[in-house]
Amino acid sequence: MKEQGVTLKFVDLLKKHMLKSxxxxxxxxxxxxxxxITIEIKSLNGKQLDINLRMPAFLREKEADIRSMLAAVVxxxxxxxxxxxxxxxxxxxxxxxxxxxxxxxKDLKSLxxxxxxxxxxxxxxxxxxxxxxxxxxGELSEEEWIILRNTIANALKQLDDFRxxxxx
Numbered sequence: 001m002k003e004q005g006v007t008l009k010f011v012d013l014l015k016k017h018m019l020k021s022x023x024x025x026x027x028x029x030x031x032x033x034x035x036x037i038t039i040e041i042k043s044l045n046g047k048q049l050d051i052n053l054r055m056p057a058f059l060r061e062k063e064a065d066i067r068s069m070l071a072a073v074v075x076x077x078x079x080x081x082x083x084x085x086x087x088x089x090x091x092x093x094x095x096x097x098x099x100x101x102x103x104x105x106k107d108l109k110s111l112x113x114x115x116x117x118x119x120x121x122x123x124x125x126x127x128x129x130x131x132x133x134x135x136x137x138g139e140l141s142e143e144e145w146i147i148l149r150n151t152i153a154n155a156l157k158q159l160d161d162f163r164x165x166x167x168x
Contacts, residue, residue: 021166022046022077026159030151032144036086039155041070043163046078055083059148061139066152073156097132104129 026041037059051067051074059066070081104126112119126132140148 019167020160020163022163023166024159024163026155026157026162028151028155028158030147031088032140032147034087036088037148037151038082038084038086039152040082041079041155041159042081043074043077043079043159046076049074049076050078052078052080053083054081056085058085059083059140062145062148065149069149069152069156073160095133100129101126101132104132 022043022045024041024043026039028039030037030039049071051070053063053067053070055063055066066081066083070079105122108122108126109119111117112122
């Protein structure tokens, strides 16, 4: 039994020091509430680590963590990681900030009266203003981050396995 453990350690050591290609690909998907997150990682040859990270705004708070995960696996090369989100539930992606719309509308109506202008299209104008729509994306909960982190780790493992296979 001891020989088997030594053999497994030797195999692990060999894998660690085998030549890896710098070219690789890994992919994963996760479901977070009403969103399906797709992760794609591509790596190419390069002298230094160059990470290009694309992600939806609601994941930006985790950018440093994601970069650290990637740098731990990919030591050098040009690496692109794309996280995309797709709404899969029938719930609306946003709501209307009615208090803000009302305030904008009243202010514009008052201004139109002062200037003697028509107020025909005020609502359509107000709907173009910033922050009129509430994004329900919010921040990730700890449970969602754990799911996403595990999915990224799996995609990184696929990438590393691909690179190991290509280098053999």
